[in-house]
Amino acid sequence: MNLIDKKLFLFDIDGTISLGENFLPGGKEILNFIKEKNKRYIFVTNNSTKSTQDYIKKFKRMGLETEEYNFVTAASIAIKYMQKYNGKKIFVIGTESFINELLNNNINVTQKYQNDVACVLVGFDNELTYKKIEIACHLLYKTNIDFVATNPDLACPTEFGFVPDCGAICQMITSAVKKTPVFLGKPERFILDTCIEITGCKKEDIIIIGDRLYTDILFGKNNCVDTAAVLTGETNITEINNSIYKPDFVFKTVYEMFNKMI
Ligand SMILES: [Mg+2]
Numbered sequence: 206m207n208l209i210d211k212k213l214f215l216f217d218i219d220g221t222i223s224l225g226e227n228f229l230p231g232g233k234e235i236l237n238f239i240k241e242k243n244k245r246y247i248f249v250t251n252n253s254t255k256s257t258q259d260y261i262k263k264f265k266r267m268g269l270e271t272e273e274y275n276f277v278t279a280a281s282i283a284i285k286y287m288q289k290y291n292g293k294k295i296f297v298i299g300t301e302s303f304i305n306e307l308l309n310n311n312i313n314v315t316q317k318y319q320n321d322v323a324c325v326l327v328g329f330d331n332e333l334t335y336k337k338i339e340i341a342c343h344l345l346y347k348t349n350i351d352f353v354a355t356n357p358d359l360a361c362p363t364e365f366g367f368v369p370d371c372g373a374i375c376q377m378i379t380s381a382v383k384k385t386p387v388f389l390g391k392p393e394r395f396i397l398d399t400c401i402e403i404t405g406c407k408k409e410d411i412i413i414i415g416d417r418l419y420t421d422i423l424f425g426k427n428n429c430v431d432t433a434a435v436l437t438g439e440t441n442i443t444e445i446n447n448s449i450y451k452p453d454f455v456f457k458t459v460y461e462m463f464n465k466m467i
Pocket residue numbers: 217218219220221415416417438
């Protein structure tokens with residue numbers, strides 16, 4: 206399989222293309238190259254702290270023009286999934302940006318304990334308070350309530366190291382109420398189906414590029430899509446050698462991948 210034959214590139218963002226407001230080596234070059242060759246890229250991110258518009262603005266500040274169709278985020282997936290509740294109340298643990306995106310899409314969000322809540326939805330929340338955790342636990346003691354989370358990631362890379370991600374917030378709740386959520390983001394199928402729906406690409410035309418074995422690489426393995434791991438984020442060669450999730454390609458950076466394509 207040749208990289209250049211791929212038509213759709215699904216990139217993780219944090220630890221793969223960029224860290225904070227900086228591109229990792231080759232990030233901008235590979236995206237521009239894909240566009241020049243009339244191929245497509247979609248950022249597939251489990252990070253629900255930012256909306257699609259936040260990401261478009263962030264990349265603009267970094268000197269890259271992107272469009273809405275370049276993103277399938279944990280937030281956009283959550284919106285799609287929450288539509289099945291047909292206006293019933295959803296208690297959300299998430300950032301203001303995440304909550305606003307849900308509200309803008311007519312999801313009936315509440316941030317209070319209420320008797321008629323149908324689902325507790327957890328996203329990566331860097332505005333988390335103990336009160337939010339307490340309300341979620343209180344609600345989840347009921348039997349007729351769903352527990353859904355945007356992504357299973359335990360830690361999110363930052364410029365200085367890692368901070369607890371959505372999976373870790375869920376573990377706090379799970380350790381108290383003994384219930385586990387349904388996860389929506391990578392490595393689950395729901396997010397890939399959305400990308401296929403948007404682009405009309407076949408699985409064999411797609412490659413997933415990411416820095417994490419148990420989300421990005423497993424996402425490909427679970428769904429029979431080729432994968433490339435980069436070493437600019439969470440994973441490293443030792444972990445890859447010891448893991449059952451073997452990527453089809455390993456690159457030090459996306460710059461190395463870009464060099465293999467030109
Ligand atoms: Mg990542």
